[in-house]
Amino acid sequence: MARSSQERSFLARVRNALPTLHPAERRLGEFVCDFPGELASYDAQELAKFASVSKATVSRFVRRLGYDSYEAARKHAREEQATGSRLFLPASALEPSERSLALNLDQGKVNLDRTFSAITQTQVDEVARAILAARKTWVIGFRASHPFADYLRWQLTQVVEQVVSLPGGGETLGEHLVSVRDNDCMVVFGLRRRVAITEQILAQARESGTRVLYITDEGLDPDPTVTWHFRCCTLAAGPLFNHTAVMALCHLLAMRTIELAGEASRGRLRRIEVLNDRLEEL
Known part of the structure; x- marks a missing residue:
């Protein structure tokens, strides 16, 4: 199979196809994402055994990725392996302890690079200014997304008074979404595994006219219906998704919001510290 200069990388094909x-x-796709070097190093029968799937599944998988054959996919993976990335080292090439540390650290760095190569400073500033100008900022996340929503809300309270994270314990979404206005800002986390209600929340935000930042993993195609869509790379060197880039993005958004708030943010931060000291003394 001929490969043009505009063709997506092997791993990009796999990640985009996963949903x-x-x-x-x-x-099989998740196994290949975790250990791409295995596909580059082994034949279809061996890969099927490692991933606990049938050889027929391997054949269907490579066709869904757009390859004519397993060998074509293997050739593409080998070309990326030749770039020297440790991600493509076969698992047997490293000692267990070295493999665990090296793969996890390298994957985190790769995820950061890929995530922030697609996000501009202008976009980050637009989001920060929207948060500062909003009547209220709503931060929403379910399942794996929930702790990131809580974390971002907590950080934003250093500079923004009206910020709420949803869902709260014992509360319904309707009790809050009924209050969403067109001069609000909404941050929705939609990391795998997404819940179906996420789409309904985005639809409600569109109906309300509020500006929306949608933060997802790379498995979701760009969503043109939201104001901003930041896709974080979450490829992992093991069974759990790597959320390094998600946390870095939360930190960047909070820091940039504080920076753009100027003296107002510093004054609020000083008052918070005074109260913290006073309460700790009590």
């Missing part, structure tokens, strides 16, 4: 794959193919 559309059948369960067995997705399991």
